[in-house]
Amino acid sequence: MYSTVSVLQDADENETFHSAMKLLSGVNDHSASPLYKWIHLTSQINKPVSLPLGQFLCESADAYLILAKANNSPFDDPDLINLDDKVRLHSVLNGSGCDGKVFWPQGYILPDEYDLFLAESTGNNWNEKKWMLKERSGYGSNGNSIVSADELVSMYDSGGLVDAILCQRIVESPMLMKGHKITLRIYVIYFPGDRNGEELKDSEVYISTEGLVKYASAPFVGVSANPNAADLNDQYMTNSGRGDGRSAPQHSLHQLRQAFQKNGMDYQMMWEGIEESVQVVMEKYAQFQRDVSLDHSCGRSFIRNAYSPIRSIPKIMGFDYILDSSAKPFLLEINRFPGLEPRSSMDLDVKHAIIYDAWIAASDRMAIPRMFVENLRPASYKGYSLKRLALHDIL
Numbered sequence: 001m002y003s004t005v006s007v008l009q010d011a012d013e014n015e016t017f018h019s020a021m022k023l024l025s026g027v028n029d030h031s032a033s034p035l036y037k038w039i040h041l042t043s044q045i046n047k048p049v050s051l052p053l054g055q056f057l058c059e060s061a062d063a064y065l066i067l068a069k070a071n072n073s074p075f076d077d078p079d080l081i082n083l084d085d086k087v088r089l090h091s092v093l094n095g096s097g098c099d100g101k102v103f104w105p106q107g108y109i110l111p112d113e114y115d116l117f118l119a120e121s122t123g124n125n126w127n128e129k130k131w132m133l134k135e136r137s138g139y140g141s142n143g144n145s146i147v148s149a150d151e152l153v154s155m156y157d158s159g160g161l162v163d164a165i166l167c168q169r170i171v172e173s174p175m176l177m178k179g180h181k182i183t184l185r186i187y188v189i190y191f192p193g194d195r196n197g198e199e200l201k202d203s204e205v206y207i208s209t210e211g212l213v214k215y216a217s218a219p220f221v222g223v224s225a226n227p228n229a230a231d232l233n234d235q236y237m238t239n240s241g242r243g244d245g246r247s248a249p250q251h252s253l254h255q256l257r258q259a260f261q262k263n264g265m266d267y268q269m270m271w272e273g274i275e276e277s278v279q280v281v282m283e284k285y286a287q288f289q290r291d292v293s294l295d296h297s298c299g300r301s302f303i304r305n306a307y308s309p310i311r312s313i314p315k316i317m318g319f320d321y322i323l324d325s326s327a328k329p330f331l332l333e334i335n336r337f338p339g340l341e342p343r344s345s346m347d348l349d350v351k352h353a354i355i356y357d358a359w360i361a362a363s364d365r366m367a368i369p370r371m372f373v374e375n376l377r378p379a380s381y382k383g384y385s386l387k388r389l390a391l392h393d394i395l
Helices: 004-030 034-043 061-070 078-084 086-093 114-121 149-157 232-236 253-262 267-290 345-365
Strands: 107-110 131-134 144-147 165-169 180-191 194-196 199-201 204-215 250-252 315-323 329-335 386-388
Touching: 034 061, 061 345, 078 086, 078 267, 078 315, 078 329, 086 107, 086 165, 086 267, 086 329, 107 114, 114 149, 131 149, 144 149, 144 232, 180 267, 180 345, 204 253, 204 267, 204 345, 250 253, 250 345, 253 267, 267 315, 267 329, 315 345, 345 386
Parallel strands: none
Antiparallel strands: 107 165, 131 144, 131 165, 180 204, 180 315, 194 199, 204 250, 204 386, 315 329
8 A cells, every 4th residue: 555645756756757858858859969869768768659760979079079078977876986986996806705806906095004004014125115105086197106115104104194095016017018117998888787667777897899008108117226216107107197198109909919919928818817807896896886784985876766867878987907027917996987088090099989889888788779879980990899798796
């Protein structure tokens, strides 16, 4: 039996929903934005209406820019802050039953784990700069600083470590290309799970074989050879964190594969390590969302209503990796809002392909014919780059 109050609440929610749909329909008729057209289109799914069969996207700089900006819109999973924030990500990957330590460098959340840091640093050269301090919200090396254990002790003693910060061991003997340290930007596309009426829509996670190789601006010598080098940060920080990043070189993952083959290295083994780490991260993230015993201040659950647009809009994330000299990948950070605006012709080819593939995946997810987005296909398109990861702990 429904109470009078619950019936009235249901009526109010139904009226609000229909008012929102009416407003969205008006926006769809008068706006050139493909994002609003997409939301309007997906809002009609499972409703007794005839969907238009015309294409709603076209290949143009404006269309790509709008969809790139949509990745920074509020139509994403608010709990993703737990991957974007380095302190929270460290906690997620170091929780019970997680294999994160295989690909996540040794680290400590300071000042809370200061005593543990001291205990486990015993016997090391305290004057050698082997640690990277990472502010919890910095992107692309911004907010990072290279320090020694001795410098950390001085900071702590002087009261310089107040707010939570991640202290992480630097990956020694990094792989070099043309004498420079590199990092890899791997693109991961995520659709959150949601319940639409009686239908439960699973989360979906894809990894793209399209990506970027980013270079540090100065040739790598390393802290052991010259710990006081003036260009130490330029040796370690890749281009996205140095200046505006426009003048530093970048290559695609296709070019990296060619370099591996030329040097007799196993690219597939390296790539499988990256895939496995993404799988572990996203499985642990799904578990984190479901675990009601965790501290709810670290995030909040979705509001699952009759129509939730976030389940139909692809979320493009940037997973940044460093390779050691044996090509073993280590995760450095996860960027919830990676820059999708191109800075060069090669950058454009990669990012436009990522955006296009993400929206193709969205069409497949919502059972919408691909023709709605196929007109967005880039001229330099090499083919569908996404692989869906089979997650075992997904929502």
